[in-house]
Amino acid sequence: MTPDHALIETFTEKAEAVSARIIRVASPMEAFTHAAGVCDTKQACQRLVSGCEASLSEKADALCETKQDKVMAAPNLSDTAFSDLEKICREKSIRLIKDNLHSHLAGIDIGFTWADWAIAETGTLVINSTSEDLRLSTMVSEIHMALLPVSRIKASALDLTEQLGAWMSAPADYTAFITGASRTADIERVLALGVHGPLELHILLLEDN
Amino acid sequence: MQTATTLKEYKSEVDKALNNKFQRKALDNFARAYPVARANAFAGMEIDQLIQKVADIKGQALSRLDELYAQFKANAEQKGIHVHLAADADEANRIIAAIAKNGQAKKVVKSKSMTAEETLLNHHLEAQGLEVTETDLGEWIIQLRHEGPTHMVMPAIHLSRYQVADLFSDVTGSKQETEIERLVKVARRELRQKFVEADMGVSGANFALADTATIGLTTNEGNARLVTTLPRIHVALVGLDKLLPTLADALHVNRVLPRNATGQAITSYVTWITGPNPCASGETGKKEMHIVFLDNGRRALAKDPVFSQVLRCVRCGACANVCPVYRMVGGHQLGHIYIGAIGLIATYFFHGRDKAKNLVQNCINCGACKAVCAAGIDLPGLIKEIHARIQDETDHPLSSVLLGKLLGNRSLFHTLLRTAQKAQAPVAKKNGFMRHLPLIFSKAHNFRALPAIAKFPFRDRWPVIKKTKKTARATGPRVALFAGCVQDFVYPEQLEAGVALMQHHGAALSFPMDQSCCGLPAMMMGEKSAAREVARRNILAMHGEKTDHIVTLCASCASHLKHNYPKLFADDPAMLNTVQRFADKVIAFSTFMNDVIKIPETTSASAGTKTTYHAPCHLCRGMGEKKAPGELIRKAGLDFVPAKEEETCCGFGGSFSGKFPQISSQILATKLADIKATGAELLVTECPGCVMQLRGGIEKSGMNIDVKHIAEAMVKRL
Numbered sequence: 067m068t069p070d071h072a073l074i075e076t077f078t079e080k081a082e083a084v085s086a087r088i089i090r091v092a093s094p095m096e097a098f099t100h101a102a103g104v105c106d107t108k109q110a111c112q113r114l115v116s117g118c119e120a121s122l123s124e125k126a127d128a129l130c131e132t133k134q135d136k137v138m139a140a141p142n143l144s145d146t147a148f149s150d151l152e153k154i155c156r157e158k159s160i161r162l163i164k165d166n167l168h169s170h171l172a173g174i175d176i177g178f179t180w181a182d183w184a185i186a187e188t189g190t191l192v193i194n195s196t197s198e199d200l201r202l203s204t205m206v207s208e209i210h211m212a213l214l215p216v217s218r219i220k221a222s223a224l225d226l227t228e229q230l231g232a233w234m235s236a237p238a239d240y241t242a243f244i245t246g247a248s249r250t251a252d253i254e255r256v257l258a259l260g261v262h263g264p265l266e267l268h269i270l271l272l273e274d275n
Numbered sequence: 276m277q278t279a280t281t282l283k284e285y286k287s288e289v290d291k292a293l294n295n296k297f298q299r300k301a302l303d304n305f306a307r308a309y310p311v312a313r314a315n316a317f318a319g320m321e322i323d324q325l326i327q328k329v330a331d332i333k334g335q336a337l338s339r340l341d342e343l344y345a346q347f348k349a350n351a352e353q354k355g356i357h358v359h360l361a362a363d364a365d366e367a368n369r370i371i372a373a374i375a376k377n378g379q380a381k382k383v384v385k386s387k388s389m390t391a392e393e394t395l396l397n398h399h400l401e402a403q404g405l406e407v408t409e410t411d412l413g414e415w416i417i418q419l420r421h422e423g424p425t426h427m428v429m430p431a432i433h434l435s436r437y438q439v440a441d442l443f444s445d446v447t448g449s450k451q452e453t454e455i456e457r458l459v460k461v462a463r464r465e466l467r468q469k470f471v472e473a474d475m476g477v478s479g480a481n482f483a484l485a486d487t488a489t490i491g492l493t494t495n496e497g498n499a500r501l502v503t504t505l506p507r508i509h510v511a512l513v514g515l516d517k518l519l520p521t522l523a524d525a526l527h528v529n530r531v532l533p534r535n536a537t538g539q540a541i542t543s544y545v546t547w548i549t550g551p552n553p554c555a556s557g558e559t560g561k562k563e564m565h566i567v568f569l570d571n572g573r574r575a576l577a578k579d580p581v582f583s584q585v586l587r588c589v590r591c592g593a594c595a596n597v598c599p600v601y602r603m604v605g606g607h608q609l610g611h612i613y614i615g616a617i618g619l620i621a622t623y624f625f626h627g628r629d630k631a632k633n634l635v636q637n638c639i640n641c642g643a644c645k646a647v648c649a650a651g652i653d654l655p656g657l658i659k660e661i662h663a664r665i666q667d668e669t670d671h672p673l674s675s676v677l678l679g680k681l682l683g684n685r686s687l688f689h690t691l692l693r694t695a696q697k698a699q700a701p702v703a704k705k706n707g708f709m710r711h712l713p714l715i716f717s718k719a720h721n722f723r724a725l726p727a728i729a730k731f732p733f734r735d736r737w738p739v740i741k742k743t744k745k746t747a748r749a750t751g752p753r754v755a756l757f758a759g760c761v762q763d764f765v766y767p768e769q770l771e772a773g774v775a776l777m778q779h780h781g782a783a784l785s786f787p788m789d790q791s792c793c794g795l796p797a798m799m800m801g802e803k804s805a806a807r808e809v810a811r812r813n814i815l816a817m818h819g820e821k822t823d824h825i826v827t828l829c830a831s832c833a834s835h836l837k838h839n840y841p842k843l844f845a846d847d848p849a850m851l852n853t854v855q856r857f858a859d860k861v862i863a864f865s866t867f868m869n870d871v872i873k874i875p876e877t878t879s880a881s882a883g884t885k886t887t888y889h890a891p892c893h894l895c896r897g898m899g900e901k902k903a904p905g906e907l908i909r910k911a912g913l914d915f916v917p918a919k920e921e922e923t924c925c926g927f928g929g930s931f932s933g934k935f936p937q938i939s940s941q942i943l944a945t946k947l948a949d950i951k952a953t954g955a956e957l958l959v960t961e962c963p964g965c966v967m968q969l970r971g972g973i974e975k976s977g978m979n980i981d982v983k984h985i986a987e988a989m990v991k992r993l
Contacts, residue, residue, distance in 0.1 A: 080540065122464055123447045129468040168555045171471050171505070188541040198504065198553045205500050223526045230547070231522055234487035237354045238552045238561070240504075243545035248497040250459060251537075252413035252431055253439050255305060258459040261412055262466065263497025263544070 069216050069273070073186045077219050078271075080189030084246030085259060086267045097213050097270040098151040104209065104268070105138050105176050106158040129172050136160045137174040139167060139207065141199040151178070167202035177207030177264070181214040183229065184269075187222045190245040191269065194233055201240060210244070210264040215274035276423050277611045277622070277630045285608075285633035290937055292604040298425075298433040302602045303945070305432065307920070309596045312538025313647070325531050330651040332524045333516075333587035337577045343485040343518040344568065351488035354550035357565040364394035364625075367569050371396060371477065371510055372403045374565050378508045380405070380475035384466075386492070386499035387411040388479025389427055389590055390514045390569055392612050393625055396477070407477075408469045410498040412462050419446060425606030427592040427614050428536050433605050466498070474556075476502035480513040481532070481589070482525040483566070489549040490566065491525050493533060493542045500546055507557040509548075510565045515573045516586040522547075528589055535649040536591035572624050581660060585624065587650035588617050594644035594654055599924040600637055603941045609637060616644035616654035623661050628668060635662040637935060639928035639942075640799060641892035642834075656842065662801035671802070678797060678930075679805030685791035685812065689732075692764045696728040703727035708974060720933070722940030723971030726765050733758055733767035737786045740774060751781030752871060755822040757813070757861075759832040760792040761963040766984070769963060773828045773864055773986035779993060780872045789816035793832040798839065799930045807843045811850070814840070814857045824871065825857070828864045828986055830962040831929065834897025837861040863894055865961055865985060869903035869910075876910045877992050883913035886988065887955035889946070889969060890922045891962035904961055904985055911992040913957070919949040925960075927968035943972045950980065957981045959988045 078088050091097045138160050140151055148164060155162040163170070179200060183192035191212050195201040204210050220226055223243070233239045248263030259265055279285035292298065317325075336343060348358045357374075361367035375383065383405050385391065397407045397418065409418040413430040417423065419442050424430030431439075440453040443461050451461055478499050482491035490511050492499045503509050519525050533539040554562040577583050595601045595615025610618030611630045619638060623631035635658050644654040666675065681688050702710040708724040740746060754777060762770050777784060794809035813836070817825060827833045837858050844850040868874050888904055895901050901922075908915045926932060926942030946969070950958055958973075958980050960966060970982035 084539075084543070122449075122461065126447070126465045126468045129464075129471060171467065173467075190541055190545075196552055198555055201500070201504050201552075205497060205504065223529070224523060227521075227523045227526065231487065234484070234489045234522065234547065234549045236549065238550035239489070239547070240549075240552045241547040242500070243541065243547075244543070245541050246543050248495070249543050250412050250496045252411070252416070252429060252496075253434075253436055253455045253458060254301065255308075255429065255432065256455045258456050261459050261463055261496040261498075262410070262501060 070219070073219050073221060074216050074271070077184055077186040077189055080186065081246070081269055082189070084189055086189060086246050086269050088269050088271055090271045090273070092273055094147060094213065094272065095150060097272065098154050100270065101138065101151070101176060101178050101211050102154040102158055102160060104211075105136055105155070105160050108175060108209070137163060137170060138176040138178060139163045139170070139174050139199070139203040140178040141165060141167070141197060141203050142180050143178070165199045167199045167206065171206055174203070174207050176209045176211055177203030178211045179203060179213070181212040181269070182218065183226055184214050184219040185223050185226070185243070186219055188245055190223070190243050192226065192230070193242045193244060195240045195242045196238060201242070204242065204244065205263050207264050208260070209266045209268060211268040211270060212244075213270045213272055215272045217274050276607070277634065279633055282633050282636065286935070289604050289608050289637070289935065292608045293937055293941055295433070295605070297435050298605045299603070301432055302605060305596065306602045309538065313535065313593070316534035316538040316540055326649060326651050329528050329531050329589065329649055330587055332519065332527055333589070333650055334584070336519050336524070337516065337583055337586050340515055340518060340574060340577045343520060344515060346485040347483055347488055347518060350485070351566060354488055355564070356488060356550060359565065359567045361567055361569050361571070363571050364569070367394045367512060367567055367571075368396050368399035370567050371512065372400055372405075374508065374510055375400065375403070375405055375475055378475065378563060380508055382469070382473045383407045383475045383477055384469055384473040384502050384506060385409050385414070385477045386479070386494065386502040387414050387430075388477070388512055389613065390479050390512050391477065392424065393571065394512070394569065396512065408466070408473070410466050410469065410502060411496060412459065415462060415466065416442060423607070423612060425614065426595055427590050429592075433607070470501045470505045473506040475508040475510065476506040477510045477512065478502050480511050480517055482519055482528070483513050483517045484519055484522055484525060486521050487549055489522070489547050491529075492546045492548070493529065493544070494546070495543045497544055500544060503546065503548055504554070505556070507554055508563045508565070510567060512567050512569060514569050516577070516588075531649045532589050532591050535593045535647070576624055582624070582657065584650075584652050585617070585620050585657065587652055588621070589649050591649045593647045593649060597643040597647045599641060599643065599926065599942045600639055600938055603938050610634070616658065617652070620654065620657050620661060623665070628665055631661065632665050632669070635665065637938075639924055639926070639931045641924035641928065642896040643892070643924065646896045659798050659801070663803040666801040675800040675802055678800055679802035682792050682794060682797050683805050683808045685789070688760075688791065692728060692732070692760070696730060699727055708971070717936075719936040722936065722943065722975060723968060724974040725971055726967055728764055729767050731767065732764045733770045734763055734786070734788060736767060736771065737788075741786070745778045746784060749778060749781055749783035751783055753783045753821060753823045754785070754826045754867070755817055755820045755824070756784055756786045757790060757793070757817070757825050757827040757832060757836065758786070759827060759829040759963065761967065762829055766963045766966065769828055769966070769984040769986055772984065772990040775990050776868065776986055776993070777826070777872070780868075780874055782872065785820055785822065787816045787820055793835045795831055795835040795839070796929050798835070799928075803843075810840050810843050814854055817857060818853065822860065824862050824867060825860045826862055826864055826867050828961065828984065829964070830863060830891035830894035830897060831964055833861055833863045834893040838897065863898045863900050863961065865894070865903035865907055866898065866900050869906050874907070874910060877912040879912050879992055881912070883911065883992070884957045885916055885955045886913040886957040886959060887916050887918045887950055887953040888921060889918070889925055889950070889958060889960040889965055891960055891965045892924050894961050895922045904959070907985060907989060908959065911989045913988065913992065916953045916955050918953045925965050925968045927964045929964060932968065939968075943968060947972055947976060947978065951978060955980065957983060957988060959983050959985045961985045
């Protein structure tokens with residue numbers, strides 16, 4: 067099967083329109099290197115840019131204090147992939163975690179995940195997030211990076227009803243459609259990114275065909 | 276929230292809102308930005324088909340509501356979800372409080388839910404000693420201010436960054452800057468620890484899928500994801516109307532919902548939750564999951580032949596976004612808890628007649644909401660129905676009864692108009708305006724000059740026209756003219772211009788003398804039986820005529836005759852055929868000239884005046900005629916400069932401008948600013964009501980723009 071370039075192009079255009087960054091990678095290893103590189107050069111706590119110096123109530127401040135190191139989470143990588151990424155992270159003094167995200171609620175720098183599917187029409191990632199650690203990695207991270215094989219891009223959400231229907235038939239399922247970063251326009255209709263979820267979404271497009 | 280008990284109290288609150296400068300500016304900006312964003316979001320898509328699909332899907336689901344509920348419940352219970360059905364708001368609140376108590380929960384985080392607003396859940400939970408925190412930024416802001424939302428999607432649209440900064444300074448105990456991005460991050464950090472501490476999360480749901488017992492949530496901030504993930508207990512409060520058979524149905528609805536709400540192709544997050552998911556803080560490592568379905572009148576409503584469509588609403592808020600009244604007064608005045616056109620209706624069903632009785636009168640009937648509704652709901656029609664119903668259930672105000680009686684008796688009505696014409700002599704000025712308003716009007720009505728009643732109504736002029744050769748020898752399409760009372764008695768020259776144009780192009784005209792007011796004013800006042808009676812008379816008046824078309828130069832009459840007459844007789848099989856034949860013949864003047872007569876371009880070489888156009892609501896939306904007037908203006912050789920927001924209401928609304936003069940005058944001021952910006956010397960439109968409003972406003976404001984009915988402008992270029 068040859069890659070559907072029109073579909074990839076639509077997906078890219080729609081995702082970028084909502085602030086997602088699209089990065090093309092030739093292999094998972096290239097994606098790992100990219101992730102570690104971004105983590106290394108980003109500020110230790112990105113919220114600094116916009117508020118860390120503003121004092122908060124005691125409890126909120128105390129929670130913020132719990133995050134000191136650079137932390138990346140990669141909950142749904144295979145064991146070998148995880149150790150590949152871990153090696154790269156170690157060189158840059160980045161702590162890579164796989165689980166127990168519950169003790170990192172103040173935030174992590176990067177949540178690195180696979181995406182199961184994508185929807186070109188809206189630039190959307192579809193991620194089965196039934197695992198709580200996976201779910202939290204995409205919620206409490208400042209940057210969410212998702213590795214997406216181009217073969218998983220569908221034209222519209224309706225093309226996925228069968229696959230998603232199968233997930234939802236399980237006793238428990240948490241399916242996430244993710245499009246761009248977390249956003250709000252609740253104050254004066256001014257767009258602001260990163261209100262409760264990630265401030266940035268990076269989609270690492272993997273040529274798998 | 277509606278606390279006003281009388282219309283007078285309500286009006287005084289409306290006046291206060293009109294003076295809220297920040298809100299006015301915010302809503303005006305939004306009203307101008309929204310249509311552009313929406314059009315972009317739907318670019319290249321068939322909007323009408325998508326909306327019809329939503330209407331069909333929701334309509335079918337509503338027709339089998341009980342069955343879908345049973346299916347959802349069975350599937351959910353099999354997966355270990357606790358399903359509850361609450362008959363009303365109180366029961367829903369009690370159920371949720373009991374879940375918290377049984378689960379020994381003390382702290383609750385909430386994501387946005389209009390259904391929880393409907394039941395006033397927070398108040399109830401707080402009264403039980405629970406700490407409840409709204410985590411949607413807008414909802415948190417209004418919670419801290421102890422007020423309700425002013426928009427269903429943007430609850431804090433009425434507040435400025437300065438107000439938010441003050442609020443956040445109080446909450447954090449330290450001074451906060453007013454930069455919006457900083458304020459957003461303050462909320463992020465303050466609320467994060469609320470998520471960490473909470474032991475119960477309450478969400479709403481946009482969809483409840485019966486076949487897999489899945490709930491779907493559409494959000495942008497991502498707070499609903501944390502609400503449904505971190506605390507060990509999750510309660511979803513869901514209106515029964517959110518039930519759909521399958522995921523595919525929800526995906527179809529979700530193609531329209533975000534585009535119509537905020538102009539987004541999709542929200543940042545759409546979350547589908549099925550069954551108790553893994554949760555580290557749960558006792559068993561799993562979430563305790565409850566779904567509380569709320570009836571609160573929905574099951575009965577779903578069976579109502581007229582009103583069941585109310586439940587098709589997907590809560591996109593678009594009906595407020597385009598409402599000219601909302602734009603002026605905001606959500607606290609145009610709703611109780613639910614806001615906008617759907618709010619006026621939902622208030623009656625969910626919160627009762629007392630909360631709805633003033634609100635339903637504050638609809639200008641421009642039809643902008645109906646044209647934009649994601650589920651194709653006939654919002655203005657239903658608002659009028661409820662207004663009439665409330666008057667039937669309580670008392671009809673004397674003024675409205677008298678109006679109904681008067682309109683129902685043509686000869687009495689016309690005699691009164693003739694008497695008024697004689698009585699106005701001392702105050703009638705030569706330019707056709709009244710020198711000052713008759714004493715029955717208050718000062719508030721003084722924003723526009725009102726026209727005097729014409730000395731000779733059109734019906735007195737017709738016998739002369741009838742005898743001319745042009746009338747007798749015409750061989751073109753047969754036209755029965757429907758005048759409407761404003762043109763007949765106030766602006767007969769508009770009808771004469773129209774007659775001259777139609778005759779010039781060969782139309783064979785008749786004017787049945789038994790016709791009277793179309794009855795729309797009675798509908799607007801909630802006098803449905805009077806409206807029916809007038810309609811019956813007009814249909815009979817035209818019945819004997821051998822005619823191909825019923826042409827009217829008043830857009831409001833046209834759309835009332837064409838679309839409301841068949842509805843008025845929907846339950847009268849004896850009349851139904853007659854009324855439908857009548858309605859099928861009704862055509863607006865510009866449509867008739869452009870599409871039936873197909874008039875040619877003028878041969879006149881003289882340069883045309885710089886002309887702009889105001890699209891009457893009942894023409895561009897009521898009759899769906901958006902092109903003909905512009906084409907006619909060009910064909911007449913006039914220099915056409917379209918105005919911004921051409922299709923936005925002028926603020927007349929018939930009896931609306933009498934009842935809410937302050938709102939009417941503000942809508943007019945916005946309209947006139949757009950007209951002025953074109954630099955046109957001539958403003959044309961196609962409705963005598965719009966002429967009255969625009970000409971009167973221009974006269975008062977001293978602008979130098981001539982206002983004409985399109986027929987008058989065209990006849991000059993013959």
